[in-house]
Amino acid sequence: MWTFPLLLMNATTNIGVVGAGTMGRGIAQIAAAAGHHVTLVDQNQDALIQAVGSLEAVMKRLVEKGRMNSEEASGLLSRISTSQSIESLSDSGLVVEAIVENVDVKSKLFADLEKVVSDQTVLATNTSSLSVTGIAASLQNPKRVIGLHFFNPAPLLPLVEVVPALQTDSGLPEMMMVLMRNWGKKPALAKDTPGFIVNRVARPFYGEAIRILEEGVADVATIDWAMTELGGFRMGPFTLMDLIGNDVNYAVTESVWTSFHFDSRYQPSFAQKRNVEAGWLGRKSGKGWFEHGPDAVLPEPRRDKELGQQILWRILVMLINEAADAVFWGVANAEDVDVAMKGGVNYPKGLLSWAEEVGLDRCVSKLDEMKALYGEERYRCSPLLRKRAQEERGFF
Numbered sequence: 001m002w003t004f005p006l007l008l009m010n011a012t013t014n015i016g017v018v019g020a021g022t023m024g025r026g027i028a029q030i031a032a033a034a035g036h037h038v039t040l041v042d043q044n045q046d047a048l049i050q051a052v053g054s055l056e057a058v059m060k061r062l063v064e065k066g067r068m069n070s071e072e073a074s075g076l077l078s079r080i081s082t083s084q085s086i087e088s089l090s091d092s093g094l095v096v097e098a099i100v101e102n103v104d105v106k107s108k109l110f111a112d113l114e115k116v117v118s119d120q121t122v123l124a125t126n127t128s129s130l131s132v133t134g135i136a137a138s139l140q141n142p143k144r145v146i147g148l149h150f151f152n153p154a155p156l157l158p159l160v161e162v163v164p165a166l167q168t169d170s171g172l173p174e175m176m177m178v179l180m181r182n183w184g185k186k187p188a189l190a191k192d193t194p195g196f197i198v199n200r201v202a203r204p205f206y207g208e209a210i211r212i213l214e215e216g217v218a219d220v221a222t223i224d225w226a227m228t229e230l231g232g233f234r235m236g237p238f239t240l241m242d243l244i245g246n247d248v249n250y251a252v253t254e255s256v257w258t259s260f261h262f263d264s265r266y267q268p269s270f271a272q273k274r275n276v277e278a279g280w281l282g283r284k285s286g287k288g289w290f291e292h293g294p295d296a297v298l299p300e301p302r303r304d305k306e307l308g309q310q311i312l313w314r315i316l317v318m319l320i321n322e323a324a325d326a327v328f329w330g331v332a333n334a335e336d337v338d339v340a341m342k343g344g345v346n347y348p349k350g351l352l353s354w355a356e357e358v359g360l361d362r363c364v365s366k367l368d369e370m371k372a373l374y375g376e377e378r379y380r381c382s383p384l385l386r387k388r389a390q391e392e393r394g395f396f
């Protein structure tokens with residue numbers, strides 16, 4: 001019988017990271033900062049060269065800012081080696097995969113990895129949208145597979161969603177939770193369901209904001225102003241979509257919507273689709289919901305507090321409903337849903353704590369009002385939110 005290795009808790013365990021792109025290099029940095037020796041593998045030599053260059057630049061900046069001294073920085077870099085071959089991962093206790101988001105390519109890599117590593121090695125995937133269970137199915141021993149979903153930028157954002165597959169050994173999730181805490185992260189345990197916690201619960205932040213725009217209630221600048229100035233969010237939805245890229249954000253929404261068998265709660269918008277078709281992807285293309293670039297003039301919001309409160313309340317209630325529903329369906333417990341939204345997307349408060357603050361009964365009334373007005377399933381109240389409101393109980 002396969003039992004999970006206890007050695008992993010230890011900084012002497014070698015860590016392998018496959019994929020030296022945006023995520024892989026950040027994960028390598030985190031593990032090396034925690035004292036592990038890390039082997040970063042990429043099939044593309046240029047990606048490895050770029051990863052090392054960017055890690056050196058990050059270390060230089062951290063030293064300049066006084067966040068670490070130069071010995072610590074050079075020590076961290078010396079613990080990261082690179083390779084183009086997965087054969088170099090033979091002595092790894094844990095391998096984290098961060099390659100292209102394609103189930104066939106990932107499955108092939110996991111099957112190849114299993115032939116190289118020891119039978120005690122844990123294999124983790126950083127997938128955002130694929131089923132961890134589906135990836136695990138490509139292994140002889142699927143018990144050793146788990147999702148470790150880091151957020152971008154991985155060294156800065158504290159959240160890691162720990163996602164056991166159906167087949168995962170029952171002791172492994174807790175072990176990974178402990179390891180992630182040792183790496184300075186805030187882990188949240190999530191069920192293997194589309195979007196896990198954050199990419200599911202955050203959908204209304206974008207989707208409801210675009211609905212408000214499409215209905216002509218307010219423009220992008222006013223909606224962003226309401227969410228930041230009145231709601232305390234670090235970025236408004238349209239500024240954030242322009243940062244993420246409308247192509248990427250649209251693809252995530254479409255993937256969650258498709259995975260949920262076209263549930264109207266996650267339905268993508270025509271407005272965003274048209275932006276993508278026009279090549280208005282956001283900052284990276286110089287134009288998205290806003291103009292970008294040196295000469296860009298940002299539009300002024302309509303600073304109407306009453307309108308702003310209506311916008312904030314509508315989006316917030318939809319987010320709270322989504323958070324409650326994630327708990328209802330056992331995606332995560334209430335504590336982890338709040339940890340996830342604060343640690344993965346920097347929300348100013350946990351959504352379920354926020355629900356308790358504003359009153360669960362008010363959230364239910366607002367959802368019922370919108371459901372009556374629009375007649376759409378999109379606005380149906382989560383049974384858990386309604387039940388807790390009726391019982392005059394909170395989530396904590």
Ligand SMILES: NC(=O)c1ccc[n+]([C@@H]2O[C@H](COP(=O)([O-])OP(=O)(O)OC[C@H]3O[C@@H](n4cnc5c(N)ncnc54)[C@H](O)[C@@H]3O)[C@@H](O)[C@H]2O)c1
Pocket residue numbers: 018019020021022023024041042043044047097098099100101102105109126127128129149150151152
């Ligand atoms: N970028 C994000 O914001 C983000 C956030 C969370 C999770 N993720 C997930 O992390 C994973 C990686 O995303 P990314 O943005 O870092 O991608 P990326 O394109 O920046 O990097 C992927 C790297 O993997 C390499 N690669 C591809 N196939 C390989 C193979 N078979 N063997 C070895 N190397 C291979 C590529 O050469 C590339 O350097 C994806 O599953 C993605 O969904 C991404």
